[in-house]
Amino acid sequence: MATPIHPFEALRPERVVAAIESLGFEVLGEPFALNSYENRVYAWRDDTQQRWVAKFYRPERWNSAQILEEHAFLAELDRNDVKVGAAWSDDDGKTLHDFEGFRFTLFRHVIGQAPELDNPAHLFALGELLGRMHSVAGRIAFIDRPSMQPEAIMTSSRERVLASNWMTLRQRQAYQRISAALLELIPLPNWPSSHMIRVHGDCHIGNMLGRDDEFALVDFDDCCMAPAVQDIWMLLTAQNEQEWRQQLAEVLEGYEQYGEFPRSELKWIEALRTLRLMRHSAWLVDRWDDPAFPVAFPWVASEGYWDQHIRTLEQQRHALERPPWLA
Template identity: 55%
Template structure:
């Protein structure tokens, strides 16, 4: 089956960039991105730019434009984000050869070190600033995080994928069903949702000298604020967790009250992400980028390992390890 990016050849990429007045000095270099195609290039002045070609038929134009408008709003408020470039006429979203694409200036720097208190404070500060702007209004077109129904859809996708044998299918159905049932008790009222980054892991945070920039808002959505915080707290040692939380909270409260009442959502949010991640991998397996990037998915032990991971997560959901 021909994958959706088969038509995005190097020639098409360069032609798309030239169509908006960009002249790459050399062939664009592909960055690690799988849902979309993201490329780095330099112009004749040696300035670095990133071109993002969106996966066709995933998001509507209105959904992508709302992402761009949100980024421009955040940037105007001084939040550290990589906002899309406005070209002549004010457009940020462009179209060429059946693809939607956008341009961003290259963001220098490295991922933060979560063992560094100053980095944790700075991360809390940028997230507090982000959320302080985010809760001024709601998204109209972007998705809303729905833990139980989203996890149920993920379970259905994994079960329909053909990756599980009979024994694995029974085990997966059992543990996934339990997790979905538990997640039904964690519905967040719409009034408590804000516009979140949505995928705030270390790969989407770049910086230097304790100043960090959030990149890749492709999954931004309405969600509880903890959706952008919990992945920075993934550590099993209670004392270290409390110390990390303290630094993040202190930075966050430079701009906004920390959502301490949402700490109980950490394990539900982790459960949701674990289930969605596997569903995403099997759903995208026909894209050649995925077997190359995730070869372990095709190994015989992956499904068993994932089921064990979900079983462990079921135990964490039944306890309150983050609140002890």
């Protein structure tokens, strides 16, 4: 039996160009594929040398209402002077477009580089950006986008990894044991509703671009309802208490130019880190039928990857039992 063709294999450069040009643009040269695996994202220039990004959504991940709610959030942030990569709309106000079975959106290119998390000025600026964003995000709730629910995410991730054939019997037994222990240690099945706001959801440095101390947020593909700390914790990368507290102080000083940060949420950082670790491995397993994944992540097929993942989860067990530096 022939192996099914993944939908993204049909997204050839000529189809990308044809999709963009169907909206009335002229594309100069061939679009350049950016490092995006969940979706397919291309940088390109129009005939005026304006730089753009075209994002083609993974089929069957988000429904159109969820994507449009992301776009509406971006437009709301843009109107309130929060620096984001907002979606382009045509003369009819449409931001989500269809071409030969693919849904796609155009964004103006955001110029800049990733921040340096050991630079206090950058941390302060990122705190300002997130504080301004959350001051707008807290006004209303998402209706169609998901809510981050710790127990559901961990349970689903655990089941998907265990249903795969990647691990040896020894590794499977170790993963079953440690993932069950982590599930027992998460602080609560769902975050309290009073702490849930609209968040970016994936605030790593690759999604923050700028120059000097001016940054913008890009790629809201994971935006959801979650605690505010979800957009903060990945900025805290220091490996000792003094430097960690210095990073946190700079971020919160910037953040609190626009509103008080709920410090009680800091105790959830290790739970959030655990969710991300478990969900990432489940994501790799889920997406292995996409030809881009074996090329980009070949180590997933090795025993060494799963041994390291299990060791990392063991470290998280200790962190959940004794959250560092948060007392």
